[in-house]
Amino acid sequence: MMRRRTSLAALAITAVVGLTVYAAGTLSGQSWCGVTLDPSVGFTCLDLGVDVSYTLGGVALGTDSLFLVPGLWVWQGFTASGYLGGFGIDGSLLLGGSPAAFLFAEAIASLSLSGIDFALHAAQLGAAVHGGPANGAAIRLAGSLGACDVVSTTEFGVQIEDEDFGGISIVHAATGRARHYLSDPRGANEGFTGQKVRVSHTGFCHGGEATATAYLRCGAFEYASLRLEDLSLANLAWLAVDAEFMLKVQSKSVIVSPKLVLGDSACLQLYAGPVPTASGTGVDSVRIYGLELTCEIGRVTLRDVTRFEPHEVGLTTEPYGSRLLLVREILAKGLDYYPDYWQLLSVSYGGEGCCDGTYGLLVNSYFDTASTTLFDWAMLHAEATVPLGDSISLGLGLEIGPVGVIHLQCSCTMEW
Amino acid sequence: MSAKRQWALVCVAVVALVAALVGCTHLFTGSRVPTLLLGEVTITADRGQILLSAKNMPDGGLASVAVTLGGIIYDVAKIDNVSVEGLSGFEVPAQQFAGGNGGFVLVHPSAGLPAGAFAKITFDATGDPTLADFAFSKGDISLADDSYHAVSFQLQDEYAYYAK
Numbered sequence: 001m002m003r004r005r006t007s008l009a010a011l012a013i014t015a016v017v018g019l020t021v022y023a024a025g026t027l028s029g030q031s032w033c034g035v036t037l038d039p040s041v042g043f044t045c046l047d048l049g050v051d052v053s054y055t056l057g058g059v060a061l062g063t064d065s066l067f068l069v070p071g072l073w074v075w076q077g078f079t080a081s082g083y084l085g086g087f088g089i090d091g092s093l094l095l096g097g098s099p100a101a102f103l104f105a106e107a108i109a110s111l112s113l114s115g116i117d118f119a120l121h122a123a124q125l126g127a128a129v130h131g132g133p134a135n136g137a138a139i140r141l142a143g144s145l146g147a148c149d150v151v152s153t154t155e156f157g158v159q160i161e162d163e164d165f166g167g168i169s170i171v172h173a174a175t176g177r178a179r180h181y182l183s184d185p186r187g188a189n190e191g192f193t194g195q196k197v198r199v200s201h202t203g204f205c206h207g208g209e210a211t212a213t214a215y216l217r218c219g220a221f222e223y224a225s226l227r228l229e230d231l232s233l234a235n236l237a238w239l240a241v242d243a244e245f246m247l248k249v250q251s252k253s254v255i256v257s258p259k260l261v262l263g264d265s266a267c268l269q270l271y272a273g274p275v276p277t278a279s280g281t282g283v284d285s286v287r288i289y290g291l292e293l294t295c296e297i298g299r300v301t302l303r304d305v306t307r308f309e310p311h312e313v314g315l316t317t318e319p320y321g322s323r324l325l326l327v328r329e330i331l332a333k334g335l336d337y338y339p340d341y342w343q344l345l346s347v348s349y350g351g352e353g354c355c356d357g358t359y360g361l362l363v364n365s366y367f368d369t370a371s372t373t374l375f376d377w378a379m380l381h382a383e384a385t386v387p388l389g390d391s392i393s394l395g396l397g398l399e400i401g402p403v404g405v406i407h408l409q410c411s412c413t414m415e416w
Numbered sequence: 417m418s419a420k421r422q423w424a425l426v427c428v429a430v431v432a433l434v435a436a437l438v439g440c441t442h443l444f445t446g447s448r449v450p451t452l453l454l455g456e457v458t459i460t461a462d463r464g465q466i467l468l469s470a471k472n473m474p475d476g477g478l479a480s481v482a483v484t485l486g487g488i489i490y491d492v493a494k495i496d497n498v499s500v501e502g503l504s505g506f507e508v509p510a511q512q513f514a515g516g517n518g519g520f521v522l523v524h525p526s527a528g529l530p531a532g533a534f535a536k537i538t539f540d541a542t543g544d545p546t547l548a549d550f551a552f553s554k555g556d557i558s559l560a561d562d563s564y565h566a567v568s569f570q571l572q573d574e575y576a577y578y579a580k
Contacts, residue, residue, distance in 0.1 A: 044460055072458070096577060103577055130453060130471060130578035169580050173455035176467050176503075176533045184579075311526035314505065327505060328527040331477060334580050339505035 034395070034411035044068065047411070058083040065097070066177060073097025074172050077179065086112040094170060094179055101128035104170050106183050116143040123158050123183035129170060134187025148201050155194035159184045162198070164213065164225070166333040193218045208232065208240075223248045230259075238262065255326075256286075266295040271313060271324055289313045290324045303346040315341055318364060318381055322346065341366040341378060357387025373402050391415040448472050452559065454573040455533075457546050464495070464541035466550065467503075469533045471578055476562030477528025481535070485512055485519035487556030488537075492516045494545040499538055506534045519556070528562030531580035547573055 036045035046067040059082040066074040078093040087110070094104040103126045110119040119140040125132035136157020143150055153160055161167030161182045168184035171177070186193060200211040208231035215222040226245045233239070242257040260268035271290040274283040290307040305324055307313050314327045314337035322344055330337045343366070350360040361384050368378035380400045387393045397409035455467035470478040490498065498513035500520045505527070511520035522535055539545075552571060559567040 038460070068458070099576060101576075104579075125579055128575070128577060130451065130572060130575035132579065171469070171532070171578050171580055173453050173469060173576055173578055174458050174467060175455070176469075178580075328476075331504060331524075331527050331529045331532070334530075334532055337505065 031414050034409060037408040037410075038406075067097075068175060068177075072174075074175065074177055075103065075170075075179065092181060096128055099128070102126040103129050104168075104179075104181060106181050108182070116141060121158055121160055121183040123168075123181070123185040125168075125185050125187070130173075132185075132187070134185040136185045136187065136193070138183065147203065148199050151196075151198040151200075153194075153196040153198075154192070155196070156191055157186050157193050159186060159194070162196075163211075163227075164215070164223075166335075169334055194222070204228075204231070221249060232261075266293070268293050271307075287312075289326075292324060299349055299351045301346075301348045303344065303348075305344040305346075307342055310339070310342060314339060315344055315366075318362070318383070322364060338366065340368045340370060342369055342376075343367040357390075357393055358385070359387055360385045371402065378402070379406070450474060450559070450567050450569040451572050451578075452557065452569050453575065453578055454547060454550075454552060454571070456576065457541075457549075459541050459544070462541055464539045464545060466537045466547065467533050468535040468537065469531075469578065470529055470559075471531045471580060473528065473530050473559075473567065474561055475528070475565060477530040478534060478559060478567070479524050479528040479562040479564075480560045481506075481520075481522040482558045483519045483521075484556040486517045487553045488513075488518040489551040489553075490516055490518065490539075491545065491549040494541065494543045494549050495539045496542065497540040501536050501538065503533050503535055504529050508535075524562075531578075 031050040034045075034047035036047075038044045048065045048067070050063055060080070062077075062079040064077045068074055075097050076095045078095075079091065081090040082088065089110070090106075090108045092104070092106045095101065096103050104124070106121070106123045108119060108121050110117065112118075117140075119142075120137065121140065122135075122137045124135040127133040134157070136155070138156060138158040138160050139154045140160060141152045151162075153162075159165050159167075161184075165184075167180055167182050169178040169180045194215065194217045196213065196215045198211060198213045200209060202209045204210040209229045211227045211229075212225070213227075214224045224247045228241070228243045231241045231243070238261050240259040240261055242259065244253075244255045246253045255273050257272065258270045260270075262268060269292040270288060271292070272286050272288045275285045275287050276282065277284045287309065289309045290305065290313050292306075293302075293304040295302045303322070305315060305322065307315060307324055312327060313324050314330050316323050316325060316330060317336040317338065320335045320337070325335070325337075327337070327339075345365045345367075346363070348360070348362045350358065352358055362382065364381040365377065366379040366381070367376040369376055371378040378401065380398075382396075382398045384396045385393060386396075391414055393413050395409075395411035395413065397407070397411075398405070399407040450473050451471045453469040453471060455469065458465050468481075492515065498518055500508055500511050500513075500518075500522070502508050502522055504524075506522045506524050506529075509521050509523060512518065524534075552573075554571045557571070559569055561567050
């Protein structure tokens with residue numbers, strides 16, 4: 001009898017809490033599906049996802065899936081986030097589909113208090129992933145001291161993504177598909193594994209930004225760097241310079257990138273670096289690696305990126321921003337790039353569409369010296385997002401090469 | 417509960433969580449051995465593919481791979497018209513696949529790859545070939561890093577996922 005009363009009471013409490021929560025909060029979300037077609041072989045990939053947001057207390061839940069044809073369930077991802085005042089927590093969980101396995105979990109607890117942002121990152125990598133099992137934590141503190149912003153990261157087996165470190169990607173070995181997360185557990189036996197301190201100052205040298213970083217690993221000095229961005233002189237408003245000085249135990253490097261600021265809407269950026277003498281102790285000359293011209297006219301942005309040193313710099317793919325970066329940096333950060341294309345011409349256009357939606361169009365045209373087509377044209381990459389109504393938008397992706405369509409992607413996003 | 421007590425509890429919880437995570441670290445030790453990973457065969461229509469990936473490569477990353485002819489043996493009844501294609505900027509100066517034996521050379525012209533996919537082997541598939549229809553001989557595979565040093569590695573085909 002006692003057990004029955006307890007069960008009834010528990011049921012009643014659950015019902016009351018559930019109804020209260022249902023009445024107090026609102027349920028909304030977003031679902032999407034994406035289909036990838038390779039014209040040479042047909043239907044190849046299906047992305048499915050749903051994000052559920054519950055407004056009570058700012059809680060949001062989400063899950064997404066990736067299936068490849070024929071019948072390969074790559075993984076199932078789950079996300080949860082909640083905020084209450086200055087306190088927030090974000091969690092991610094990734095499970096393998098076939099074979100079923102725990103792959104990765106990450107939790108980030110953050111707290112803002114009196115101008116100091118505190119974040120605790122905890123992550124765990126599953127044994128089914130090569131490189132695992134591993135786990136650890138890191139504490140990040142960010143605040144301001146006068147005109148300087150200071151970020152301190154104390155690592156207990158986890159490295160956190162920042163400008164120098166690219167986080168962690170879980171890669172499906174058979175297909176190369178990857179999921180990215182901020183916290184990389186390194187799984188060492190020791191507790192404390194590293195300390196990074198970054199001090200940045202804006203308004204440096206006529207509006208520029210200077211950032212100094214020092215990174216110590218558990219047993220040794222890792223690197224120290226000084227990064228200067230958008231430096232300009234009072235009498236040379238049309239010239240701005242980005243520079244990076246990097247000191248490691250056995251090497252040092254300098255990268256200088258001058259930019260010509262051609263008014264408010266246009267900018268010409270030069271990628272260049274010093275060439276050391278044979279002895280390695282001096283500078284022999286300055287080599288120009290590439291050139292980028294950006295021009296904004298209303299809602300239209302035009303870009304021309306050209307590289308002159310194909311083995312030194314590479315053009316990243318569109319998901320990584322179509323940027324010109326050193327090949328060494330691209331590979332170290334695990335980015336994708338086009339090793340063959342020497343020039344990119346890009347046009348993008350975006351604005352407010354119907355029904356409070358936004359539309360966007362991006363067309364990138366790539367050129368390759370090995371191509372035999374007119375002007376060395378090698379590939380066209382196009383993306384478009386079109387809102388169809390209050391809650392539905394369509395996405396289209398297309399890649400065309402000299403031999404025809406390489407890749408076609410269609411997606412549909414519904415908000416409810 | 418007073419605000420001071422609440423903050424004290426939060427601090428204690430955070431310290432306890434960190435201590436627990438740090439204390440458990442010895443239970444989780446990931447492999448740091450340079451590894452050549454073979455992905456499972458994926459087949460779309462009648463074209464098969466195997467991705468080759470590197471992980472934990474030392475000294476600037478993986479810069480070259482050489483597989484002597486016969487280092488890869490495959491079942492010609494299921495697999496035909498084999499070729500290898502470089503990824504992540506790797507170039508293929510030489511390759512040969514014939515009569516169930518294969519070999520190739522892959523070189524990156526300017527840098528090394530610490531981790532990630534560096535090549536894919538593609539082929540015409542008959543029936544339903546799997547990775548078991550390929551035999552990779554570790555003794556016939558040589559890797560070198562960006563400083564031209566030979567890399568001692570393990571060949572791994574058991575993992576469906578890897579971290580980089």
